[in-house]
Amino acid sequence: VRSVGNTEDFLCLLAPSVRQSTRERLTKDGCKCRDVTNIENPYADHVKKHFTWTLNKLHLWNQVDYDRVVYMDADNIALSKLDTLFHCGHFCAVYMNPVNFHTGLLVIKPDGAEYKKMLAALHDPTINSYDGADQGFLTAYFKYTRMINSPLFDEVACAAKGGCEDPLNRLPVGYNLNAMWFYEKGHWGLYRQGGTRWENYDPPGLTLAFCVPSFIKPWYWYSHMLMDTNWRLWHSKRALLHDEASMELQLPLFVLPAVALLGVAHVLAGLLAK
Secondary structure, three states: OHHHOOOOOOEEEEOOOOOHHHHHHHHHOOOEEEEOOOOOOOOHHHOOHHHOOHHHHHHHHHOOOOOOEEEEOOOEEEOOOOHHHHHOOOEEEEEOOOOOEEEEEEEEOOOHHHHHHHHHHOOOOOOOOOOOOHHHHHHHHOOHHHHHOOOEOOHHHHHHOOOOOOOOEEEOHHHOEEHHHHHHHOOOHHHOOOOOOOOOOOOOOOEEEOOOOHHHOOOOHHHHHOOHHHHHHHHHHHHHHOOOOOHHHHHHHHHHHHHHHHHHHHHHHHHHHO
C-alpha cells in the first residue's frame, strides 16, 4: 500500500489471537494498532473454519475518529495510489459478479449508530449470510436492490466537490480486479476501461484481489507453479519488503518439485517407449 504513494494512517485492528511478535512488527512498521474483541459468528456452525471470525470486519464502522476508512483484505495488493477512494460515499464496494458485491475492498464512513445496528442485525432471523461470512451478511444487510441500484462512483466529480456523501456507491470493477480474470484470455483485455487513469496499466486497475481457493493463495510458495499471476504480480510486491520471508529464500522449494515432475515425466516416457 505504501509502495504506491499512500501516506494516510495505516490502521490494524487486532483480534485477541494475534501473536505478540506480529503486534511488535506492525508497530515497528508504523501501523496504528487497535485491539478489538471477536464478534461471534451466528453462522459459524455452517461455514468453513477460516470464516469463523470474518465478522470482525464490522468493527470498521466503529472507528469513528476517522471520516473514511479504506479496507483491503489480506489477499489484495495496491496497484496505484488509493487516495481518490476517500472521496467515495458512506459504503462502497465492487461487484465482481452481477449478483453479489465483493468485500475484499471497501470504503466505509464510520458511524457508531450504524455499528450498533449491524451488531443487532446479526441476531435478526430475517437477515441471513449466504456464505456464513461477512460478505453474505453485508449483502443481506444492505439489501440487494438498494446496493445494486446505487450510483456508480465518479472519482473526478466527487474529488471536485471534496467528496461524495451518497449512502451507497458501486465502485467500477477496475477498482478491485480479480486475478482469476487474467486466465480467461491470458491477458487483461476484457477489463480495460476507457477513460480511467489505469486504462493502459497491466493489470488495468487500482487494486488486485487473489480470489482463489485457500490452498493456492499467493502466500503459499507452491501456488506459484500453478498460477502465473501469483508469481508475476504478488511476488513483485512481496519482494519489496526485503525481509526474511522473501520468496527468494523459497526458490529452491519452488524449483525442486518442478525438477521432480520432469524426472517422473522422463521415467514415464521411457516406460511408454518400451
